[in-house]
Amino acid sequence: MSRYMTEPEPEHIATLIHVLVRWHRAWAPIQEMGPTVMGTFTITYQTHVFSILPPEFSKGFKELIAYTFQVTSPDTCPDWLTKLFPCQGKSPRPDLGLWMTFDELGLTERYESLILSVCYERIETHITETCSKVWDQQMLQPMRSWMSDVIIPWLITPYAREARTADEAAILMRSVGSRLDYHVCKTFADLRTNELFDIIIDFPDSKPALEDLKDCLQRVDQRSHLVQSLRKSNRRRLLHPGADTKLILTQYVSIIRCLRIVDPQGVLLFKVADPIRRYLRDRPDTIRCIVASLVGDGESGDSLVDENEPIQPLQQAQFDDYTDHKWEPEPIDAGPEFRTNKPSDIISTLISIYDSQELFVKELQVLLAQRLLAIKDGNFDRERRNIEILKIRFGEAALQVCEVMLKDMTDSKRTDQHIQAQKRSDMHPTVISRHFWPPLQTNTFVMPGQFRQIQEDYAREFSLFKPDKKLVWMSHLGSINLELELDDRTVGAEVPPLEAAFIELTSRVDEWTVAELIAKIGSIERPAALKALTTWVELGVLKEDTPDRYRLLKVAEAANSNSKASGKQPTAAVDELPPVQTVQQQQAEQMRVFWKFIEGMLKNLGQLPLDRIQQMLKFAPDYNRNIDQLAAFMEAARREGLVAVNNGMWKLQK
Amino acid sequence: MKVTIKNWHAIAQWRWDIGTNETDEEGDVCGICRVPYEGCCPSCKMPGDDCPLIWGECSHVFHMHCLLKWIGTAASKQQCPMDRRPWVTAERKINNNPR
Numbered sequence: 149m150s151r152y153m154t155e156p157e158p159e160h161i162a163t164l165i166h167v168l169v170r171w172h173r174a175w176a177p178i179q180e181m182g183p184t185v186m187g188t189f190t191i192t193y194q195t196h197v198f199s200i201l202p203p204e205f206s207k208g209f210k211e212l213i214a215y216t217f218q219v220t221s222p223d224t225c226p227d228w229l230t231k232l233f234p235c236q237g238k239s240p241r242p243d244l245g246l247w248m249t250f251d252e253l254g255l256t257e258r259y260e261s262l263i264l265s266v267c268y269e270r271i272e273t274h275i276t277e278t279c280s281k282v283w284d285q286q287m288l289q290p291m292r293s294w295m296s297d298v299i300i301p302w303l304i305t306p307y308a309r310e311a312r313t314a315d316e317a318a319i320l321m322r323s324v325g326s327r328l329d330y331h332v333c334k335t336f337a338d339l340r341t342n343e344l345f346d347i348i349i350d351f352p353d354s355k356p357a358l359e360d361l362k363d364c365l366q367r368v369d370q371r372s373h374l375v376q377s378l379r380k381s382n383r384r385r386l387l388h389p390g391a392d393t394k395l396i397l398t399q400y401v402s403i404i405r406c407l408r409i410v411d412p413q414g415v416l417l418f419k420v421a422d423p424i425r426r427y428l429r430d431r432p433d434t435i436r437c438i439v440a441s442l443v444g445d446g447e448s449g450d451s452l453v454d455e456n457e458p459i460q461p462l463q464q465a466q467f468d469d470y471t472d473h474k475w476e477p478e479p480i481d482a483g484p485e486f487r488t489n490k491p492s493d494i495i496s497t498l499i500s501i502y503d504s505q506e507l508f509v510k511e512l513q514v515l516l517a518q519r520l521l522a523i524k525d526g527n528f529d530r531e532r533r534n535i536e537i538l539k540i541r542f543g544e545a546a547l548q549v550c551e552v553m554l555k556d557m558t559d560s561k562r563t564d565q566h567i568q569a570q571k572r573s574d575m576h577p578t579v580i581s582r583h584f585w586p587p588l589q590t591n592t593f594v595m596p597g598q599f600r601q602i603q604e605d606y607a608r609e610f611s612l613f614k615p616d617k618k619l620v621w622m623s624h625l626g627s628i629n630l631e632l633e634l635d636d637r638t639v640g641a642e643v644p645p646l647e648a649a650f651i652e653l654t655s656r657v658d659e660w661t662v663a664e665l666i667a668k669i670g671s672i673e674r675p676a677a678l679k680a681l682t683t684w685v686e687l688g689v690l691k692e693d694t695p696d697r698y699r700l701l702k703v704a705e706a707a708n709s710n711s712k713a714s715g716k717q718p719t720a721a722v723d724e725l726p727p728v729q730t731v732q733q734q735q736a737e738q739m740r741v742f743w744k745f746i747e748g749m750l751k752n753l754g755q756l757p758l759d760r761i762q763q764m765l766k767f768a769p770d771y772n773r774n775i776d777q778l779a780a781f782m783e784a785a786r787r788e789g790l791v792a793v794n795n796g797m798w799k800l801q802k
Numbered sequence: 803m804k805v806t807i808k809n810w811h812a813i814a815q816w817r818w819d820i821g822t823n824e825t826d827e828e829g830d831v832c833g834i835c836r837v838p839y840e841g842c843c844p845s846c847k848m849p850g851d852d853c854p855l856i857w858g859e860c861s862h863v864f865h866m867h868c869l870l871k872w873i874g875t876a877a878s879k880q881q882c883p884m885d886r887r888p889w890v891t892a893e894r895k896i897n898n899n900p901r
Binding site for chain 2 (some may be wrong): 575
């Protein structure tokens with residue numbers, strides 16, 4: 149034993165056992181004394197031996213067993229083993245003698261768990277080595293056959309030596325075999341569970357890995373572990389501020405698809421998805437992302453929607469159908485809130501993150517408006533197609549507004565054709581129906597000079613064509629393609645109307661201050677004006693001589709020649725700012741109206757508790773906030789110093 | 803310097819020319835259905851030419867569909883719902899409207 153401790157080699161343990169068994173045989177009483185004496189001797193001997201074996205023995209013993217894995221044929225068998233434990237007759241395995249000796253000493257019985265743990269360890273190492281990160285093929289079956297090819301033959305020696313036929317061996321092996329199979333599955337499930345997040349990222353390439361996991365989970369009960377682990381990695385890797393909403397959504401969709409393979413009933417999905425859904429609900433741009441992917445953003449190729457998936461109406465939460473003959477009870481690990489959701493499509497699932505569809509339709513409207521207004525060539529077939537598809541999902545009625553918007557586009561085109569036929573104009577307006585488009589930002593200004601002339605001409609023609617109607621220009625929207633003829637060069641540019649208005653003014657008077665320009669145009673804000681001027685400065689047309697004073701450059705300045713816009717090609721300077729109010733802005737706008745109500749009631753009634761304010765606001769038209777939203781709003785008002793709160797009573801700040 | 807417009811993609815809203823010259827932001831509503839004139843009456847889906855207005859001699863304006871429905875009922879006695887004068891549809895004086 150001390151030799152082993154200084155030099156950990158299985159050979160020394162083997163020698164030790166050899167010595168032990170020699171003693172055992174030497175001291176054994178002669179056969180004639182009967183089995184009782186033999187039994188007593190064996191017990192006494194074993195007791196003595198086991199009691200003096202140092203703790204290191206089990207470690208050494210384990211190594212010896214592990215070593216026997218390598219000795220599968222007589223060629224690989226080291227000399228010391230056959231020398232120490234010669235086996236009688238012809239044996240397929242050279243370590244047979246060793247195992248006989250173990251039996252004789254009672255070691256097999258005593259260290260059975262040790263022997264199995266050797267098997268377990270081998271299984272674990274093998275699975276980890278061969279299967280990690282291998283997701284593109286099913287690995288469970290190869291693992292199982294590996295077990296029956298490698299582990300089982302080895303186990304026959306210790307467990308089924310006496311078996312004469314294969315059937316007999318099978319019976320002897322059954323219990324240990326099923327334990328090992330269980331262990332294979334468990335190890336495999338652990339491995340895949342830990343890798344699951346990455347597997348999901350790799351979906352659909354990693355589909356085989358998921359099929360494996362499904363098989364494993366049927367054998368071992370690791371479902372709750374899987375949920376825990378996936379939730380943890382989601383929280384760590386997905387649901388943090390650094391992740392893009394679009395990314396989260398993509399991953400969520402993948403999770404849905406993956407877990408449906410693993411667990412078709414959807415219990416796992418339900419548990420895993422819950423934190424993600426809650427997180428997404430708190431993100432401000434979730435709806436926009438979903439809607440953008442609904443209408444298929446041209447730029448981002450991978451849309452969340454699977455093209456092959458049939459488009460179907462949104463599914464509402466279903467109630468139990470008591471007449472369903474194929475009803476099955478919910479899986480046992482389903483939580484109390486679990487609803488057996490029939491396999492619904494991805495979009496329905498995404499939209500069900502929110503309680504109402506209304507928000508989606510609103511956001512969709514905003515998005516559609518932005519796109520339609522940006523269209524210049526009058527080709528909006530793609531938008532029409534999208535809306536038709538969405539109609540199937542959301543229903544005809546919900547998208548009526550979008551239908552009107554599209555019709556406005558067609559009508560504008562037709563009207564324009566007619567008017568162009570009557571009197572040619574460089575203007576091709578889009579005439580929209582108010583109330584059916586999302587609120588457009590309003591800072592209407594008056595176009596100067598020839599622009600105004602064109603507007604008026606066009607409006608007159610329009611009124612002739614449609615006698616009952618007139619046009620109200622939204623001068624700040626749209627874009628104008630201009631060509632400027634200067635003394636030494638021509639500059640072409642596609643600019644927003646405000647820019648065009650400024651340049652029109654400078655064509656008459658060369659020098660302007662910002663204040664003068666604003667006064668000439670009307671209601672615009674200074675930052676917008678500065679931005680417009682900067683566009684021209686960048687194009688090398690205007691120059692800011694002294695702060696706030698801009699001058700037209702009739703002849704290009706040398707310094708400007710290196711600026712990017714000295715060429716002739718039109719430069720698109722149309723700003724990216726959405727001309728349409730986003731839903732948040734609309735809400736803020738609404739809240740401003742309600743603030744008037746709140747201010748009024750606090751003025752008249754002194755101080756009021758929050759729920760009273762809420763009750764009274766309910767009388768106001770279109771008021772649909774809940775009390776939490778109101779509380780948040782009042783809190784914001786308090787921070788601005790408009791109201792004060794004392795013991796839950798709100799009053800106006802004097 | 804000369805500024806030449808090559809192409810102008812403009813945005814405009816249409817309004818019903820109801821005689822008044824005010825460009826009121828809120829707009830007026832139909833006295834029957836309380837929907838803005840530029841919207842459409844409850845039985846219509848498309849605003850504009852599909853759901854036109856009707857002008858009365860009494861200077862009141864309604865969605866045509868709303869008013870016809872009203873006139874069709876016995877209780878109306880063919881009167882304008884606003885002032886109870888007999889309803890007479892006004893001839894629209896198209897080019898007479900000062901803008």
